[in-house]
Amino acid sequence: MTETTTTCPKCAGTGWYHYSHNHSKPCEVCCQHDKGYWQLHEHYGDKNGKWACLAGCGNVRNEQHG
Numbered sequence: 001m002t003e004t005t006t007t008c009p010k011c012a013g014t015g016w017y018h019y020s021h022n023h024s025k026p027c028e029v030c031c032q033h034d035k036g037y038w039q040l041h042e043h044y045g046d047k048n049g050k051w052a053c054l055a056g057c058g059n060v061r062n063e064q065h066g
């Protein structure tokens, strides 16, 4: 991993992105997604192959094999 030398334009370097007046989530730009992923199924079906970052940053990735 390389450290960024510029301030994140999304969260201003705080690591938290405020998406509404009093709600915030981990910034998906800064998030390392190192807590792992949980499979989305409630709204997408069981076999959708989509995984969301456990940290709750909102990052979603498609299932990768191998």
Ligand SMILES: [Zn+2]
Residues within 6 Å of the ligand: 008, 009, 010, 011, 012, 013, 014, 015, 016, 027, 028, 029, 030, 031
């Ligand atoms: Zn950020």
Ligand SMILES: [Zn+2]
Residues within 6 Å of the ligand: 026, 028, 031, 032, 033, 034, 053, 054, 055, 056, 057, 058, 059
């Ligand atoms: Zn994440």
